[in-house]
Amino acid sequence: MIWLTWRQFRVAAATAAAALVVLAAALALTGPGLASGYSAGITACARDGGCPRFFDRFFDDHQLPFLAVTLVVLILPALLGLFWGAPLVTRELEAGTHLLVWNQSITRTRWLAVKLTFTGLAAVAAAGLCSLVATWWSAPLDRSAAPGFGLMDPLVFGARGIVPMAYAAFAFVLGVTVGMLVRRTVPAMAVTLVLFAAVQIVMPLAVRPHLLPPVGASFALGPENVDSFGKAGDQEFPHLTLESAIPGDTGAWVLSSRLTDPSGRVAGGEGLPATVRVSTTSGPCGPSQQSREPGKGFESCIAEINRLGYRQEAVYQPFERFWPFQWIETGIYALLTAGLAGLCFRWIRRRLS
Template sequence: MIWLTWRQFRGSAAMTAAVLTVLAAVLALTGPDLASRYAAGIAGCTPNNTCDDFFDRFFDEHQIPFLALTLVVLILPALVGLFWGAPLITRELEAGTHLLVWNQSITRGRWLAVKLGLTGLAATAAAGLCGLAVTWWSSPLDKSAVPEMARMAPLVFGARGIAPMGYAAFAFVLGVTAGVLVRRTLPAMALTLAAFAAIQLAMPLLVRPHLMPPVTSTFELGRTNVDGIVPQGQEGGAMQVFLSTSAVPGHAGAWVLSSDLVDPSGRTIAGGDGASGPSSTIARSIPVSTTSGPCALSRAQGADACRAEINRLGYRQQATYQPLERFWPFQWIETGIYALLTLGLTWLCFWRVRRGLS
């Protein structure tokens, strides 16, 4: 049975292996260079404390390959589900060859076990290798990425570490299950794509924030979490603060779930006048004298002094977040969840096939 499964699978396996080998070669050739340039940049910026600028420049320069690779790792499991999973059984059903193979001296259960096991293992290994290679290559960029693209950010998290293995195993079995249920290749592929996309969206939006209880804390306003302070309107008497929704001070790379401005008594402050600030910020207006003091329009003391004044008045950022230290625990938990889903669907496949797919 292993021979037959391999004989049927070897074409697409060889093609995938070739593509992944090319990708791995490119990563292996460019990775060390990227790492050394990062090390040199850090060595250069540390003495004069300009590392934030270096990070911005470094990430900006390599943004396109970074995003492209992340996308490849995110899409790979879907491709596995569509082109390996869905046709695995439907191809046999459409050609009628299941009736040929089911009459060899091998039970349907064993037939399915070998097919699922071998192809599923290959799918998981391919996605795992791809994911770990990209994780290794991207690690200097992950350290210098803007908060929205840090390792804990929803888009990037799924393309790092071991999670891609879980996704691939799940997508593969999802494809097989869809095939076993609808029995035709194209509808099975469509169903697989729709279901997988829905689950991949639901996971970061609904489930992942609660894998561990998030941390809620208040922070002083600083350069990390405030992206500009401007006077509100023409009449004065208030300043508009653009509060970051993706960063908290002292926890670089944290995944910020919610961020708001609270007044000295701890109440959240309502939105400003709708002025649009930089991306990933919210505008909040704070009543503060604009005629005298550090925030006075006439005095050119700059934003730092005004921010210090707002801090002195007791305004704080209140944020709920998942710190970067939880990256690996989250990876394990999420991979575990997908492994359980995979097992559940595998059981469903066996149950259907044992009954003769009628």
């Protein structure tokens, strides 16, 4: 049975292997250059203290390949579900060959078990390999990533570590299950894509933030969590926009970040500018102070705003939860996969033919 599975699968396997080799080769060629550029930059910026600026520039320079590699890892499980999972059974049903193979002296449960295990493991291996090279290649970029592109952020989290393997297993078995229910390859592929995309959107939006209770805290304002601060000519008070970042926990996944005023009311947040009632005619934010200490003016003005009682109220998942989250999410998808596989076995015994 393993022979037959391999015989039917080998063209698809070779195609995927070739694509993976191309990807791995491209990343292997560019990876060392990226890493050495990063370490050279770090050494240089450590001397002159311009590391935040270096991070910005370095990430900006490589943002396109970074996004491309991340997307490949995100999309691969869906492709495996579509092209390996959905046709696994429908192809037999459409050609009528299930009647041939199910009449050999082997139960159809065993037939399905071998096909699911063998092809499923290949899918997991492909996703694992892809995630491994992507994680290795983008390590310098993950360390210098702009807010929103950190390891914990939804876009990147699913393309690093071990979760891509769980996604691939789930997408594959989802494809097989849908194929069994729909019984036609192309509609099964469409349904698989829609369902998998829905799960992949619901997971980071509604489930992942609650895998562990998020941390809520209030932080003084500073260069790390203030994105911009300024005053338009016709306004009485300046506006402050918060950065989605947690002071002292770079790379944390910020679920909400709001500015509260001295009375504790929410003044604004979630990336929108909020009015800060601080005098710009006198005091540390006044023009005289600004001209006396150019360059230092921002810090003393922020210190004044902090003194008045403005704070960042943030709810977030700390960066050190990256691996716990990876394991928990892998477990969840493994359970889903096992459930769907159980459904497949019930269905092939009871209903199909």
